[in-house]
Amino acid sequence: MKKTQLSLTVNGQNYQLAPLPGETLADLLRNRLKLTGTKIGCNEAECGACTVIMDGEPVLSCSTPAERADGKTITTIEGLAKPEKLHPLQEAFIKHGAVQCGFCIPGQIMTSYALLQKKQKPSSADIRHALKDTLCRCAGYPTIENAILAAAESLQSGQPVAEPQVPPSATEGATVGTLKIRPDAVEKVTGEAIFTDDLKFENMLFAAVKRAGVPHAFVQRINVDKAREVPGVVTIMTARDVPGENIHGLVILDWPVMVGVGERVRYVGDAIAIVAAESQEAAKAAVELIEVDFDLQPVVSDAVQARKEGQPQIHEKGNLLKHIKVRKGDPEIGFAEADVVLEHTFHTPATDHLFMEPECSIAVPEGDRMLIYVGSQIPYQDRTQVARALGWEETRVRIVGQLMGGGFGGKEDIAGQIHAALLANATGQPVKLLFDRHESLIVHPKRHATQIKVKLGAKKDGTLVAAKTELYGDTGAYASLGEKVLTRATTHSAGPYKIPHVHADCYAMYTNNPPAGAFRGFGVLQSAFAFETMMDNLAEILGLDRIELRRKNALRVGDETSTGQIMRESAGLVECIDKVESSMLKVSGLPYEELFKARRVPDAEHLVRAWGFASAFKNTGLGGGADDTSGAEVELYEDGSFQVRSAAAELGQGLVTIMRMMVAEELAVPAEQVSVLVMDTDLTPNGGPTTASRQTYVTGNASRLAAKTLREAITATLSEKFDMAPEKIRFAADGVHVNGHTLNMREVYSEMKASGKDPRVLYEYHAPETKPLGQGGDMHVAFSFASQAAEVEVNTNTGEVRVLHVISANDVGRAINPLGLRGQVEGGVVMGVGHALLENFITKDGYVVTDRMSRYRIPSIMHTPEITSIIVEDPTKDGPYGAKGVGEIVLIPTPPAITNAIYNAVGVRFDSLPVDQEKLLWAMEENKRELLS
Ligand code: FES
Numbered sequence: 001m002k003k004t005q006l007s008l009t010v011n012g013q014n015y016q017l018a019p020l021p022g023e024t025l026a027d028l029l030r031n032r033l034k035l036t037g038t039k040i041g042c043n044e045a046e047c048g049a050c051t052v053i054m055d056g057e058p059v060l061s062c063s064t065p066a067e068r069a070d071g072k073t074i075t076t077i078e079g080l081a082k083p084e085k086l087h088p089l090q091e092a093f094i095k096h097g098a099v100q101c102g103f104c105i106p107g108q109i110m111t112s113y114a115l116l117q118k119k120q121k122p123s124s125a126d127i128r129h130a131l132k133d134t135l136c137r138c139a140g141y142p143t144i145e146n147a148i149l150a151a152a153e154s155l156q157s158g159q160p161v162a163e164p165q166v167p168p169s170a171t172e173g174a175t176v177g178t179l180k181i182r183p184d185a186v187e188k189v190t191g192e193a194i195f196t197d198d199l200k201f202e203n204m205l206f207a208a209v210k211r212a213g214v215p216h217a218f219v220q221r222i223n224v225d226k227a228r229e230v231p232g233v234v235t236i237m238t239a240r241d242v243p244g245e246n247i248h249g250l251v252i253l254d255w256p257v258m259v260g261v262g263e264r265v266r267y268v269g270d271a272i273a274i275v276a277a278e279s280q281e282a283a284k285a286a287v288e289l290i291e292v293d294f295d296l297q298p299v300v301s302d303a304v305q306a307r308k309e310g311q312p313q314i315h316e317k318g319n320l321l322k323h324i325k326v327r328k329g330d331p332e333i334g335f336a337e338a339d340v341v342l343e344h345t346f347h348t349p350a351t352d353h354l355f356m357e358p359e360c361s362i363a364v365p366e367g368d369r370m371l372i373y374v375g376s377q378i379p380y381q382d383r384t385q386v387a388r389a390l391g392w393e394e395t396r397v398r399i400v401g402q403l404m405g406g407g408f409g410g411k412e413d414i415a416g417q418i419h420a421a422l423l424a425n426a427t428g429q430p431v432k433l434l435f436d437r438h439e440s441l442i443v444h445p446k447r448h449a450t451q452i453k454v455k456l457g458a459k460k461d462g463t464l465v466a467a468k469t470e471l472y473g474d475t476g477a478y479a480s481l482g483e484k485v486l487t488r489a490t491t492h493s494a495g496p497y498k499i500p501h502v503h504a505d506c507y508a509m510y511t512n513n514p515p516a517g518a519f520r521g522f523g524v525l526q527s528a529f530a531f532e533t534m535m536d537n538l539a540e541i542l543g544l545d546r547i548e549l550r551r552k553n554a555l556r557v558g559d560e561t562s563t564g565q566i567m568r569e570s571a572g573l574v575e576c577i578d579k580v581e582s583s584m585l586k587v588s589g590l591p592y593e594e595l596f597k598a599r600r601v602p603d604a605e606h607l608v609r610a611w612g613f614a615s616a617f618k619n620t621g622l623g624g625g626a627d628d629t630s631g632a633e634v635e636l637y638e639d640g641s642f643q644v645r646s647a648a649a650e651l652g653q654g655l656v657t658i659m660r661m662m663v664a665e666e667l668a669v670p671a672e673q674v675s676v677l678v679m680d681t682d683l684t685p686n687g688g689p690t691t692a693s694r695q696t697y698v699t700g701n702a703s704r705l706a707a708k709t710l711r712e713a714i715t716a717t718l719s720e721k722f723d724m725a726p727e728k729i730r731f732a733a734d735g736v737h738v739n740g741h742t743l744n745m746r747e748v749y750s751e752m753k754a755s756g757k758d759p760r761v762l763y764e765y766h767a768p769e770t771k772p773l774g775q776g777g778d779m780h781v782a783f784s785f786a787s788q789a790a791e792v793e794v795n796t797n798t799g800e801v802r803v804l805h806v807i808s809a810n811d812v813g814r815a816i817n818p819l820g821l822r823g824q825v826e827g828g829v830v831m832g833v834g835h836a837l838l839e840n841f842i843t844k845d846g847y848v849v850t851d852r853m854s855r856y857r858i859p860s861i862m863h864t865p866e867i868t869s870i871i872v873e874d875p876t877k878d879g880p881y882g883a884k885g886v887g888e889i890v891l892i893p894t895p896p897a898i899t900n901a902i903y904n905a906v907g908v909r910f911d912s913l914p915v916d917q918e919k920l921l922w923a924m925e926e927n928k929r930e931l932l933s
């Protein structure tokens with residue numbers, strides 16, 4: 001018999017609720033009980049974000065019918081902490097820095113909680129087994145594991161959670177260089193953190209988008225009549241209803257807000273119509289009833305095809321977005337001088353960011369303005385793009401940035417912001433547009449699939465003399481940041497090495513695939529895979545040591561890059577190489593000559609292990625002549641606290657901690673005395689895009705210099721008031737020392753006000769000028785460098801590859817927050833493991849095959865190697881305290897280090913990613929003699 005009443009206990013409270021058809025436990029918790037700490041990452045039982053405890057067992061609430069909770073006791077993340085006291089798991093996650101974007105954290109903690117209920121002293125294997133299906137894309141898995149072990153220890157001993165073992169920066173300041181936890185960590189472990197989808201507004205409507213579903217066609221007819229009949233539908237809009245310009249794009253305006261009748265569909269994710277309805281179900285039902293007739297066109301499905309004669313032209317100007325060229329010397333002269341010349345072609349696939357939080361935008365009309373609640377990597381550009389489509393002045397639009405559950409470059413382009421705004425404008429009501437995972441996978445830009453040909457010439461002693469590269473990059477249907485990404489791929493395509501003759505040509509091509517844009521590594525991941533594979537190949541052919549080959553050619557101070565930039569300082573590659581080399585010797589216990597040899601595992605002859613090595617570099621900042629600017633404002637409040645504000649984006653990477661630490665350092669106050677506000681176009685100055693590993697550098701500098709300027713203003717005020725030379729006034733932890741007085745910051749505030757001074761400084765920081773590609777000189781303000789060694793184990797029976805250990809040395813200039821930096825290193829390495837072994841966004845003739853989370857594999861805790869992180873600090877002159885970018889470099893050498901290790905283990909060299917287990921097995925059989933003798 002159908003139940004008429006559900007009775008359940010949630011976090012100690014009893015509820016009697018009427019059942020709703022089709023309701024899941026997650027819906028019930030989030031929508032009816034307002035317990036939004038339980039997150040939805042996939043809604044298809046794949047990610048674990050929605051885990052809650054039901055009668056002591058962890059369950060995926062997104063796939064548990066609410067009716068099944070009848071008579072049960074449920075604990076959610078909100079029920080874990082006692083009043084004023086966090087659970088040791090929550091405390092350990094905070095202390096150890098396991099919280100990054102935080103979106104997966106409720107699921108991680110609840111799964112761990114269930115484990116600790118059963119096993120008080122879990123082993124690492126127990127933890128890995130328990131968390132194997134609970135995904136974290138920030139991928140701080142080693143730290144999550146350590147946090148659980150520390151929590152278990154604390155629960156056993158009754159002692160406080162032990163501190164993490166993370167060395168501080170070699171040059172510690174009072175705050176900078178020490179370990180600091182995130183300002184938003186507590187809310188992220190208690191479920192109080194609010195992401196966009198957690199927000200509710202009165203009279204809020206729900207939106208859905210009719211996608212083209214075909215990759216290339218002309219729209220002949222759109223009929224929304226049946227859709228309008230769906231009860232609850234409030235409005236339906238098509239291209240002709242866009243009041244402003246029906247176009248958007250980050251660099252080039254080539255992406256229609258909606259494709260209208262007579263216009264061209266260029267990929268399956270193109271929007272045809274948008275619906276606002278009183279419920280999500282009604283909006284989706286209406287979308288299903290929208291009729292569209294297409295005149296289907298032949299599909300361009302890869303970049304090489306796109307450049308061939310006679311292919312369909314996807315945009316009016318053709319299929320070539322840009323031909324990017326690097327010219328240094330004359331490679332033909334170099335190849336003529338070379339003792340050996342190698343040439344090979346490599347392929348890398350499109351990959352998806354798979355941030356745990358799917359895109360969500362809520363547009364709220366307010367008077368004659370529109371507020372957009374969204375997690376965006378470029379709030380000010382969102383404002384411009386929304387205003388353009390509405391046909392409004394920009395200042396009438398306000399982007400109210402929300403916590404972001406990861407981005408990795410995938411939240412730079414417009415997702416639902418414009419559509420939600422159009423519907424809210426048309427209806428006068430708030431409108432939420434939430435992508436499900438399927439829509440997220442289909443619509444947003446990916447990492448560029450590439451084909452990269454490398455020709456490399458060297459002398460017998462390993463001196464590199466010439467390199468010629470030819471790249472094809474598939475930027476999909478729209479430009480997004482394709483030109484910028486592929487420029488980085490091209491300028492980095494001869495590796496971090498000194499080579500006198502380099503030519504590179506890249507063809508950034510439009511195709512009918514989903515667009516490609518920014519993704520952590522920004523094109524350099526692809527070219528590093530190709531070039532570092534060639535470097536190992538070269539070492540083998542010349543009979544040279546692969547580490548020595550890299551050390552010999554590494555860019556050093558005084559050397560010139562492929563684009564004509566002289567490295568004047570901060571080139572820590574050799575130190576990275578040296579430190580990884582000595583760490584490998586220590587970690588492996590092997591003699592040097594055995595380091596890269598294959599080793600069979602005793603008593604398991606089918607398992608073969610070996611190490612591999614790779615290096616990389618990555619620019620910090622926009623460079624290439626762009627105006628790289630960020631603004632920050634620092635204000636002293638009456639209560640003696642400070643706030644630092646910038647519209648730079650926090651997507652989990654830890655910028656908010658960096659900003660508060662830098663302000664605290666300059667003003668000699670505890671970091672906790674500084675709050676941070678980001679991503680609001682009304683309240684925070686423009687921080688520019690969060691891309692190109694630029695924010696620590698530019699917004700860090702803006703925050704630091706705003707604080708420094710405020711300190712100078714305070715000094716000037718006190719100097720006058722207390723009649724003391726400014727240079728004698730001292731800022732210290734206990735206050736400002738001036739002429740025998742020690743003033744706390746409350747008193748400083750009063751003095752500033754009394755003297756008519758505003759205790760607030762806005763600072764706009766402009767990074768040093770750079771030159772566009774082709775002009776020589778400084779194309780970038782700085783480069784980060786890295787080397788990595790990976791140890792793999794190949795199962796010769798199955799082709800399965802396990803990465804056992806990665807040693808990662810990164811020259812980051814200066815480690816501002818070593819705790820956050822560790823998270824970046826771990827996350828980068830694990831994402832690199834994914835790109836080497838798992839990740840492949842598959843399209844077939846423009847249709848997306850990997851259109852569900854279950855079809856797109858990313859690394860879990862089970863794929864996580866042991867990670868040894870080595871921080872190299874070769875400071876850069878203009879970086880804040882010497883810091884350079886870190887977010888991308890940590891990932892780039894991982895795939896070639898792994899594929900080089902596979903070759904060293906079993907003699908199979910991969911020239912495409914990801915490593916295909918079947919292919920490896922087949923290749924091993926074909927090349928048996930190359931296996932161990
Ligand atoms: S949201 Fe339930 S498993 Fe992903």
Ligand code: FES
Pocket residue numbers: 098099100101102103104105135136137138139356405406652
């Ligand atoms: S902290 Fe796990 S997904 Fe970001």
